Amino acid sequence: MTDAEWAAVRDLVPVPAWMGGRGGRPEGYCHRQILDAIRYLVDNGVKWAALPTDFPPFKRVHAFFTRWRDTGLLTEFHDRMRAAVRTAEGRAPEPTAAVIDSQSVKAAASVHSSTRGYDGAKRINGRKRHLVVDTLGLLLMILVTPADAGDRATAADILPALKAKFRHLHRIWADSGYTGDLVTWAKTKLALVVEIVKRTDDLSGFRVVPRRWVAERTLCATRRSVCIPGSAGRNSEGGSWAE
Known part of the structure; x- marks a missing residue:
């Protein structure tokens, strides 16, 4: 990461015990190196053991990642960076509107059958990622x-x-796959207006659909099927979600 990026996250990284006078041995690796290794792994989609030797040993990187994930540090990184980008764009740190969408992706034969299924509409055997974006x-x-x-x-x-985390959120744009009782339920139970943005029937081929294109662009930027290691919860379909 650049010096500017490191300056933005440095104060979010926990201070090692020995530096705070709480005992223990000095850590053998700089936190900046650890974060660079994690970013490399995510960006390139490699296995932990395939981290180049330029980085600290993968077992140490994995140990740091696991510790930071379980304490919510990585979520805090992401939330603060998102708030900073929104502020720079002249928006409030917390969104009031969002877009929801999903995308089915093929899974390799090695993916356990209990974590994948067949999407008949898209003819895809794999997993589906459901995204909510601002x-x-x-x-x-x-x-x-x-x-x-x-x-x-x-x-x-x-x-x-979503509503519990973003209290000012009051509107969600979605495609026709979210029509039905969900719209009434969300308005009654959560005070959320789910607005369905339909595609114009007389158009053929690719067209940019208002509002929905924002979520579709984000889905295109996250093509790799990743295992979400968040411990926030599990849904009724057996999937795991992370913030």
């Missing part, structure tokens, strides 16, 4: 399920957690 396309929440999980049922799991 109007800039910045990620608010993600839920990974088997590909046969329904959009409406999954949204019913996502929206309560």
Whole structure:
């Protein structure tokens, strides 16, 4: 990472015990090196053991990642960076509107059958990632399920957690896959207006659909099927979600 990026996250990294006078041995690796290794792994989609030797040993990197993930540090990194980007764009740190969408992706044969399913509409055997983004396309929440999980049922799991985290959120744009009882339920139970943005029927081929394109752009930027290691919860379809 650049010096500017490191300056933005340095104060978020926990101070080692020995530096705070709480005992223990000095750590053998700089936190900046650890973060660079984690970013490399995510960006390139490699296995932990495939980290280049330029980085600290992968077992140490994995240990730091696990510790930071379980204490919510990585989520805090992401939330603060999102708030900073929104502020720089002249927006409030917390969004008031969002877009929800999903995308089915193929899973390798090695992926356990209990964590994947068949999406008949898309003819894809794999997993489905359900994303909620703000109007800039910045990620608010993600839920990974088997590909046969329904959009409406999954949204019913996502929206309560989303509303609890973003209290000022009052409007969600979605495609026609989210029509039905979900719209009434969200308005009654969560004070969320789910507005369906339909594609014009007389258009053929690719067209940019208002509002929905923001979520679709984010989905295109996250093509790799990743295992979400968040411990925030599990939904009724067996998927795990992370903020």
